[in-house]
Amino acid sequence: MSANFLERLEYRADIGVHLDETRRYILIRPEAIMGLFRRLEPGPRAAALEAFGASIFEQGSDSARAYQEMGGGGEALVRTVEASAPQLGWGIWEMVPGEGRLDLTVRNSPFAVGFGPSDGPVCHAILGMFRAVAGMVLGGEIRAAEVECAATGAPFCRFEAIRIDEAPG
Numbered sequence: 001m002s003a004n005f006l007e008r009l010e011y012r013a014d015i016g017v018h019l020d021e022t023r024r025y026i027l028i029r030p031e032a033i034m035g036l037f038r039r040l041e042p043g044p045r046a047a048a049l050e051a052f053g054a055s056i057f058e059q060g061s062d063s064a065r066a067y068q069e070m071g072g073g074g075e076a077l078v079r080t081v082e083a084s085a086p087q088l089g090w091g092i093w094e095m096v097p098g099e100g101r102l103d104l105t106v107r108n109s110p111f112a113v114g115f116g117p118s119d120g121p122v123c124h125a126i127l128g129m130f131r132a133v134a135g136m137v138l139g140g141e142i143r144a145a146e147v148e149c150a151a152t153g154a155p156f157c158r159f160e161a162i163r164i165d166e167a168p169g
Contacts, residue, residue: 030114
């Protein structure tokens, strides 16, 4: 299997689908997706964005496992995801592994751009995928968060994941 997402993507005109093996993809403008969230009141918006991130985590875990099978875990998985993200239109990803942590910077997040100005982070989809990757890279349980978002005026979106070591005893 090719590490290049666009080379793996198959367009099946006969049935109107884009496939990466069995995983189906659609092309949709980020403003259309994020416009849904923008139209919700703050309470329901927060719940919907959380649900969106959880769904991406579930589906993204499947994709990350497939990426991991292509070239191994750890650094290879990080580099495969970094290469795939812009091909999917998810901006430019740069992940930096550290001791028990993984940091991610995303430039040109389609979710921040699609939402527009916001009082809080809106890149829950990226956070969901990042959680999936970070869990595989760091091993065990992690805590992940978006700590800066371009929608709030930051120059880029920044995420961090920290492995939660089990308490002794």
